[in-house]
Amino acid sequence: MSGIKGGVNPLFLREEDLRQGIELLFFAYRDFTAEADAILADMGFGRAHHRVIYFVGRHPGISVSELLGILKITKQSLSRVLSHLVAEGLIVQHQGTRDRRQRLLHLTEQGQALERRLTECQRERVARAYRAAGASAVEGFRKVLGGLLDSPLPRPGPAATDGAPLAEPDPLTTRRSA
């Protein structure tokens, strides 16, 4: 495989380099989620609960379908997790005013506390990695990860504020248009 062109490929496209990337992704993602997973497990929750708490915290008042669009799971899968979180008092549902079919989601204080606790683990880890790698490495990290996506993440920067359910036309919710 190596040396198809007779020499070293300057763009790291050799079999070995690509496999290293694949493996790095696997190990990094696993370690990245491990701490939060452990906290969740202690509370009878799983990783899916974290995702829901995370994105509801990120987008207060998000509707179930919008959340589905971000997570890209079926509504049935979300339903179980969401009901659980509501039953535990971490999330509250308010009927939408514009469309009363909607259940707009918000974290309770308890939910916010858990969100902070969980995300703190990951934020700390990312901060450590960023600090150790330096600013230009971070830029590269973002560029490559962005390139791995099915559909590129719209830039969060110059977002036009509108009166939509979500305060901002968020890149994450919008992304489901993939």
Add this chain to the structure above:
Amino acid sequence: MSGIKGGVNPLFLREEDLRQGIELLFFAYRDFTAEADAILADMGFGRAHHRVIYFVGRHPGISVSELLGILKITKQSLSRVLSHLVAEGLIVQHQGTRDRRQRLLHLTEQGQALERRLTECQRERVARAYRAAGASAVEGFRKVLGGLLDSPLPRPGPAATDGAPLAEPDPLTTRRSA
């Protein structure tokens, strides 16, 4: 949150930047595995089967415990998947010569074919992202991902060769010492 220090943090350690990294990791990993997952699902396998096939292909003759060390799952979890793969004729087990308790694992031709097919999806995706981002971004990507690991991946280069079961002192198997 932003502006704790009154200004922009040059090292991307602001709340927003860290959250963007967290989300990028989530979306990228999901999209990264999606294609292979679909192929596996068609064959009645899951992601766990891919991991086993991948690492057995990567380390022919690996023992069950070494594989457990890489994957960091319980032997009961591995057992189910491994038995399935053996039953389907994708993996063969040979009794170890040095230690006859060991079952050294190898891919069959069929197993190799599937490994290639699955990994091809991911390799292509990574290659595309690498190409689009450029060599220096790739370096940054690796640096940051490496920083996310619990224990740093020993460099593949100047590793001290020992007489370990695996022909090479592989960074991945060695890593389980975490």
Add this chain to the structure above:
DNA sequence: CGCGATATGTCAATAGTGCTGACGTACTTG
């Protein structure tokens, strides 16, 4: 040889996550 440690495999039970199919409710439109 016999004993303890190691390597592997298996059974049973439990939990989390995701899926499809079948429904029910709420709203929109003709």
Add this chain to the structure above:
DNA sequence: CAAGTACGTCAGCACTATTGACATATCGCG
């Protein structure tokens, strides 16, 4: 109001992973 669409839930199935308890086979050592 009826038909269609949007939104959400319940039931049942499959995959992954866990813990705990055992069962073999083998190795190393005294």
